[in-house]
Amino acid sequence: MTKTAPLRPSTASAFRSGGPLVALLREWLPRQRWFAGKDRPLTELRMLSMTELYPGCLHLLVHAGQSGVPTPGGTPPAGDCYQLLLGLQEHLSPRLRRALIGRVEDGPLAGLTVHDALQDPRSAQLLLERMRHPGTLGPLCFESDPSVSLPAGLAPRLLEAEQSNTSLVYGDAYILKIFRRIQPGVNPDLEVPVALAGQGCGRVPAPVAWFRTTHPQEATLGVLQPFLPDAADGWTLALQALARGEDFTSEAEELGRATADVHLALAAALPAGPDAEDGRTAAAMTERLEAAAHHVPALRPFVPGLTTAFVSLAVCDQGPPAQRIHGDLHLGQVLRAGRDWFVIDFEGEPSRPLAERRLAHSPVRDIAGMLRSFDYAARQRRPWRPEWARRCREAYCAGYAARAGWDPRKKHALLRAYETDRAVYEVLYEARNRPDWLPVPMAAIERLAVRGG
Numbered sequence: 270m271t272k273t274a275p276l277r278p279s280t281a282s283a284f285r286s287g288g289p290l291v292a293l294l295r296e297w298l299p300r301q302r303w304f305a306g307k308d309r310p311l312t313e314l315r316m317l318s319m320t321e322l323y324p325g326c327l328h329l330l331v332h333a334g335q336s337g338v339p340t341p342g343g344t345p346p347a348g349d350c351y352q353l354l355l356g357l358q359e360h361l362s363p364r365l366r367r368a369l370i371g372r373v374e375d376g377p378l379a380g381l382t383v384h385d386a387l388q389d390p391r392s393a394q395l396l397l398e399r400m401r402h403p404g405t406l407g408p409l410c411f412e413s414d415p416s417v418s419l420p421a422g423l424a425p426r427l428l429e430a431e432q433s434n435t436s437l438v439y440g441d442a443y444i445l446k447i448f449r450r451i452q453p454g455v456n457p458d459l460e461v462p463v464a465l466a467g468q469g470c471g472r473v474p475a476p477v478a479w480f481r482t483t484h485p486q487e488a489t490l491g492v493l494q495p496f497l498p499d500a501a502d503g504w505t506l507a508l509q510a511l512a513r514g515e516d517f518t519s520e521a522e523e524l525g526r527a528t529a530d531v532h533l534a535l536a537a538a539l540p541a542g543p544d545a546e547d548g549r550t551a552a553a554m555t556e557r558l559e560a561a562a563h564h565v566p567a568l569r570p571f572v573p574g575l576t577t578a579f580v581s582l583a584v585c586d587q588g589p590p591a592q593r594i595h596g597d598l599h600l601g602q603v604l605r606a607g608r609d610w611f612v613i614d615f616e617g618e619p620s621r622p623l624a625e626r627r628l629a630h631s632p633v634r635d636i637a638g639m640l641r642s643f644d645y646a647a648r649q650r651r652p653w654r655p656e657w658a659r660r661c662r663e664a665y666c667a668g669y670a671a672r673a674g675w676d677p678r679k680k681h682a683l684l685r686a687y688e689t690d691r692a693v694y695e696v697l698y699e700a701r702n703r704p705d706w707l708p709v710p711m712a713a714i715e716r717l718a719v720r721g722g
């Protein structure tokens with residue numbers, strides 16, 4: 270059912286299924302970087318909610334129906350919900366050419382051009398204005414930290430990074446992340462930083478304002494946080510160090526400390542709740558491996574070797590208790606500002622259901638994610654630098670141990686199983702999103718299957 274508020278009837282009718290605007294969006298949506306279902310055809314586009322944010326700018330939630338072939342991992346979702354902000358104008362300014370979605374050819378809006386409003390500085394400014402004034406608009410609720418007063422008139426710029434979502438930076442003071450693929454429930458990228466701020470954890474920028482929808486279901490739509498203007502992300506810094514032949518161990522050690530700080534604060538801030546894998550971690554890892562091998566034939570010869578890592582997990586010490594974790598920790602998710610590391614993007618692995626990402630997991634999952642990331646970095650240059658990655662791994666684990674009180678290096682079987690599981694995830698991620706990168710996780714798969722670590 271479509272929720273319309275407040276909207277002229279002519280606009281609403283133009284969005285009916287099969288209408289000319291829907292036809293434009295069907296062409297445009299699958300081409301966006303953040304469109305998650307690129308490997309399956311779009312079978313349907315349906316409006317779930319539509320709100321006029323201000324004249325000429327519509328907020329939409331659309332259902333993108335997709336068909337998919339069932340695999341041993343289950344049947345893929347029948348589609349996803351996406352958040353769109355559309356501008357409607359009679360004449361699109363030439364500087365917005367890149368934002369153009371199309372021109373409506375017939376119906377009540379014939380002659381109007383439609384564009385991605387998030388690429389329009391004027392719309393971005395009005396959106397911040399909206400966030401400065403908490404309240405509701407149709408199904409949309411704008412909320413903020415009452416102790417923070419947001420300044421008016423900050424100049425917006427769109428972040429050009431390759432992203433799963435869309436981010437706008439305002440006056441180098443704040444960054445607004447607008448989630449594109451919307452799943453029901455509180456997004457952990459709001460929930461976790463708010464909880465960590467409550468614990469006084471300074472490693473994560475604390476949200477100052479956010480907006481959500483109540484229709485068709487409760488869901489987080491966007492989060493505004495302080496922007497760290499002079500920060501560089503860990504991936505860029507690691508590649509720089511490699512290019513200059515520099516050591517990265519003191520950064521890696523500090524990063525290990527930062528990870529442990531965040532884990533300790535998370536354990537204190539959020540109740541662990543049920544364990545995502547409910548005592549069947551090895552079985553769940555084996556199922557993920559089988560599902561990935563179904564999609565990526567190159568994995569198949571390694572399945573027996575990799576499975577031994579999961580079998581050993583079933584009989585080894587289970588390690589630290591499950592708790593809320595980051596869920597997709599890698600060098601691109603950490604920012605260094607001055608001498609400090611900050612952690613961002615608590616959404617977890619984008620392909621997992623949001624409800625599952627909010628359950629408790631072993632903190633070793635995050636550690637393994639970062640260890641894999643050192644390997645990714647070391648493989649960006651030829652000849653590749655396994656020694657560089659090995660030293661970073663050692664230093665990272667040493668830093669983690671110094672803060673957390675237990676040493677990941679002493680949990681060899683556990684680490685091997687989680688690294689294997691992460692490498693399997695990466696194989697699937699790269700096969701779907703960046704096939705040219707597939708050799709990077711495949712090299713790790715070979716090492717883990719043949720040599721066991």
Ligand SMILES: Nc1ncnc2c1ncn2[C@@H]1O[C@H](COP(=O)(O)OP(=O)(O)O)[C@@H](O)[C@H]1O
Pocket residue numbers: 428430431432433434435436444446474494495496497498500502601602604613614616
């Ligand atoms: N608080 C921040 N300060 C500075 N830069 C940030 C901040 N948050 C995010 N960024 C930048 O935005 C990029 C994308 O943010 P991220 O949360 O990872 O988005 P996505 O989920 O879309 O990948 C990061 O790689 C980083 O460069």
Ligand SMILES: O=P(O)(O)O[C@H]1O[C@H](CO)[C@@H](O[C@H]2O[C@H](CO)[C@@H](O)[C@H](O)[C@H]2O)[C@H](O)[C@H]1O
Pocket residue numbers: 432433504597599600601614617618619638641642643645646695698
């Ligand atoms: O940052 P996202 O939440 O979008 O994470 C996804 O994309 C990442 C790539 O952008 C991907 O990370 C993989 O590649 C990184 C280098 O680009 C590397 O540092 C990571 O270790 C590696 O996993 C991530 O897996 C995916 O979820």
